[in-house]
Amino acid sequence: xxxxxxxVGRPNVGKSTFFNRLxxxxxxxxxxxxxxxxxxxxxKSDWNGKDFSLIDTGGYVVGSDDIFEKEIDKQVELAIEEAxxxxxxxxxESGITGMDEDVAQLLRRSKKPVFLAxxxxxxxxxxxxxxEFYSLGLGEYYNLSSINGSGTGELLDALVKVLxxxxxxxxxLPRFAVVGRPNAGKSSFINALIGEDRYIVTDIAGTTRDSxxxxxxxxxxxxxxVDTAGIRRKAKVKEDLEFYSVMRSVRAIEHxxxxxxxFDASRGFDGQVENIFWLAHRNNKGIVILVNKWDLIEKxxxxxxxxTRKIKQxxxxxxxxxxxxxxxxxKQRLLKAIETAVEVYENRSKRIPxxxxxxxxxxxxxxxxxxxxxxxxVKIKFITQLPTSYPQFAFFCNLPQYIRDPYKRFxxxxxxxxxxxxxxxxxxxxxxx
Numbered sequence: 403x404x405x406x407x408x409x410v411g412r413p414n415v416g417k418s419t420f421f422n423r424l425x426x427x428x429x430x431x432x433x434x435x436x437x438x439x440x441x442x443x444x445x446k447s448d449w450n451g452k453d454f455s456l457i458d459t460g461g462y463v464v465g466s467d468d469i470f471e472k473e474i475d476k477q478v479e480l481a482i483e484e485a486x487x488x489x490x491x492x493x494x495e496s497g498i499t500g501m502d503e504d505v506a507q508l509l510r511r512s513k514k515p516v517f518l519a520x521x522x523x524x525x526x527x528x529x530x531x532x533x534e535f536y537s538l539g540l541g542e543y544y545n546l547s548s549i550n551g552s553g554t555g556e557l558l559d560a561l562v563k564v565l566x567x568x569x570x571x572x573x574x575l576p577r578f579a580v581v582g583r584p585n586a587g588k589s590s591f592i593n594a595l596i597g598e599d600r601y602i603v604t605d606i607a608g609t610t611r612d613s614x615x616x617x618x619x620x621x622x623x624x625x626x627x628v629d630t631a632g633i634r635r636k637a638k639v640k641e642d643l644e645f646y647s648v649m650r651s652v653r654a655i656e657h658x659x660x661x662x663x664x665f666d667a668s669r670g671f672d673g674q675v676e677n678i679f680w681l682a683h684r685n686n687k688g689i690v691i692l693v694n695k696w697d698l699i700e701k702x703x704x705x706x707x708x709x710t711r712k713i714k715q716x717x718x719x720x721x722x723x724x725x726x727x728x729x730x731x732x733k734q735r736l737l738k739a740i741e742t743a744v745e746v747y748e749n750r751s752k753r754i755p756x757x758x759x760x761x762x763x764x765x766x767x768x769x770x771x772x773x774x775x776x777x778x779x780v781k782i783k784f785i786t787q788l789p790t791s792y793p794q795f796a797f798f799c800n801l802p803q804y805i806r807d808p809y810k811r812f813x814x815x816x817x818x819x820x821x822x823x824x825x826x827x828x829x830x831x832x833x834x835x
Contacts, residue, residue, distance in 0.1 A: 405454040405565040406652065408485035410509075412501040415493040416521040419548035421458040424558075446684040449558040454565055455652050457485065482512040484653075487564055489557070491519045492535060494528045494545075506538040515564040518543040519557055524550065575617070576747045579628040579658035579687075581678055586664050587694040590730040592627055595740065596620075623744055628654050655681055659750060660688035660743050660825075667693045667727075671713045683720060686792045686827050688746035690724050692739055697729040719811060722818050724825050746825035750792050754821055759785045759795075762820050763813075770812070775804040783835050793817075794829040802832035 409417045424447040447456050482488060490509055492502050509516045520532040523545035535543050544560070546553030580588045596618060618627050655661055661682035665675045671691075682689050691713060699705065706727060714721040724742045728735045763785055772780040780801045788794040797813065799805070810830050817828060 405486040407487050408457045409489045411491035415491045416548040449562050452562040487515045489517050576625040577658040578660045579654045580662045582664040587730045664692040667695050688750040693727045696727040750826045756786045772809045796831045796833045798833045798835040805832045
């Protein structure tokens, strides 16, 4: 389970620019993901080998300055409560404002690590002006520029030193988190499974405010079900409770083994559902996509096939994901959803013997070797699965730096063809032999 870092501060100090820079850094390490909405307010990042979730608290509240001054206190208090560390961003151009002082007062009382980031410091004169921020009483500050990235490294170096190490939760039972937008039918799905109305269900989006565990032990299956509050786009999150719910949902995704991404078929697999999907993917969780309220859709003979095609097109290149069409109201295919989640969990914890890996994959690699790069020929000699909680494979070769991403995807596809890893992200590392 990773750490959570919250970025706080008043509007227009550059929080979102800084946030986007860190998320892009993460995407450059993995693969660029098409179709992910730019206005998201949470994501994964890493620095010096340490992963953390990033929460952008900006833009949640709209209204006059007076309303904002009251509401921003709630946002910061919630960030302090839920996050492991806080980045407090201020603007050197405007200097210290009354709102900055209010936020600083809250942060001084907290016991969480606080990092004061002075933004828009892109010349020596502004660096001199930044000295005034010492008066906020938060100790050392970090000069940076969100636009060009200068100074970001020094801040992140200090940040990751205080973050807790990522810990895998040692629980004998698998954990399945039911995630999705508000009012997608998450609580109704769990109520239908356990056969009782344990959770409040209303037509009002956002009824569930917290992540709640339920032990499921029926039909030969036993696991923990986690009902999470819905994740909304930040423009829609106006209440402090909803912001709190978003942070808890991010934690639930990190804390689980398999994410059941549920959405309303009538609303479609939109950008925000994609966003939740990619967050689960970046956390290397097993994923099952549940298309709920399928009974309300006008269908023809090709409806399922066409709907599946659109979803897979949206989640390329990670298309090896089970998609189940369900109806909580009519209890259609609910058991199928659980069976599939259990299969995905087993795929995620699968271990392939080294001999079998090499016997199967080395002839394929010999038949289709990596393309020559700059006149250099790469020879892959040995493959092994790493001892981690999700599938990671090391391919040992003479020139790992010349293996390009398209060939890594080819290797991943061959792994999936020969060993069932449906619903599970697979990571491939090229290592020097």
